Amino acid sequence: MSPTEAPEKPAVVEFRSTSKWYGQVIGVNNLSLRIGPGVTGLLGPNGAGKSTLLQLATGQLRPSQGEVRVLGVRPWSNAGLNRYIGLCPEQDAMFEWMTGRGFLRACGSLAGLGRKAARQAADRVLEQVKMTAAADRPVRGYSKGMRQRTKLAQALIHDPQVLFLDEPLTGTDPVARHELMELVAGLAKQGRTILVSSHVLYEVQTLTSQIVLMNRGRLVAFGDVRQIRDLIDAHPHRIVLKGPDRRALAAKLVRWDDVEGVELPRDERSIVVETRAPDRFYQRLPQLAREADAPIEEIYSDDDNLESVFKYLVNP
Template identity: 65%
Template sequence: MTPVVAFNELSKWYGNVIGVNKLTLTIPAGVTGLLGPNGAGKSTLLQIATGQLRPSQGTVRVLGEEVWGNARLNRFIGLCPEQDRFYEWMTGWDFVHTCARLSGLSRAEAREAAARTIDSVGMTRHQGRAIRGYSKGMRQRIKMAQALVHEPQLLFLDEPFTGTDPVARRDLMDIVLRLSDAGKSVILSSHVLHEVQSLTSRVVLLNHGRLVAEGHVREIRDLIDKHPHHIVLVCEQYRQLAARMMEWPDVEGIRVLSQQNGLMVETRAPDAFYGRLPELSMADGLAIQSVYSDDDNLEAVFKYLVNK
């Protein structure tokens, strides 16, 4: 199956500053989250994939075609950029309708598509207002509308939820989920991990223009097992529990949490550690009341993988 985007040995530099560094990556159809802190190279990568920037080195293919200088490809891709660069005097309707015409739709098709898309993002009531009077959430919605108006096969969203209120954020997320259900492909960049995690389990992690990891959230989680894994156990007999666990070869450290009646155990073999807990909990009256680990969430995975 042809990937929707394929980067091969891709680099982009600005003088002495490297934006993307020898990145090779294929992105399949569906929804993919592009994660990384500010300055990780996410926006640069999306600008290259949408033909706004020319690679300094390497190649990129989108929907099987070369990107740079390929204006025909714009009919099949949509972009919701992070930056606001509107003609502020235009109304929301004018903006979306103009974008529809620029994408190649006829006047009649553009009118119909603009009305339908503006309604889908909840902006029909405000479509006649000048964009200069829009709130941040309204501007994000109208940007989403212009990206969708020509019904692209592949949509690039660059930090689409930044600065939005909770209602706008929920509505924009619902749009992404509807696109996924309709069989569209979406590449969504964000530095807020829980946003992406709520939309897709497939993630790509970037840092300083390099690929850190990619795959299903669970697969990426497995990559950190070589790092110390911290597990909290709550138990009334926590000191006796600590004495027993000090005998286990995969336990590298134990910290007593006296206020919680518990322990924080450090191990590099979490699966084996978890496997022995049920038997231990039933032995010698050492009833373990609770077990949890903050290292199981995506935030911790990312921090481990970028060595923060």
């Protein structure tokens, strides 16, 4: 699988050779992508095209070239699709004088719910995002984290099948962040398709290993973090080993032909090994771990996280 090749799965959100430009500025450049059920993380530096991609998917922008489909239909100029998709935007757009409950009831009515159904839906989503206690306070008095919870609630008010979340955790405290991530994970388990845009890599990694990585309007990589990392052959894998006698361990490893370098960080029990043949390296480790003069207590690789993938693929 190449870094830009999507795994085979039912496509709920699909971009077909899609481009969007604003005069001389290209927001999305010839992007082809198929996204199926579950959580997919959308990553990229500022100006990568993430917001443009979400606006195309939610029908706020019309593609300059190519095609966008969500649930099999084009989102542009398709008001009927709004019943099945939800958007949590990055920017606030709330009526400050309204209470949280009143705002959500209004959102329910705009989504096509009747008065009773809108009231019931508002109560449901307030409970989901844990805002019931503050529901009758004016929005203008909400903290940033409370506003984020309320924005997520309005995206859920009509129980959509597909969710687009643009930086949904910005400004939230650790407790709120944990609760909202649990909520998103729970929604995915119910079979929903969720595309989460974020610049905070560890947040996305907590939610999913399936990522879309964009840079300068182009698709750089799509797939599982570990699969993508395995394809970056130009960069050696960095593997951390811990043991009571790291110097004895290092002395043995430097003689291995698949080891390109050994570092001794400040942690007195750790060594960092660089190798371009990680599979072979891991196969040989059990025998080394059994040797009494070089015991190994812990093994892990920092190169399997999103930050490493991000740096390798985006930075020149």
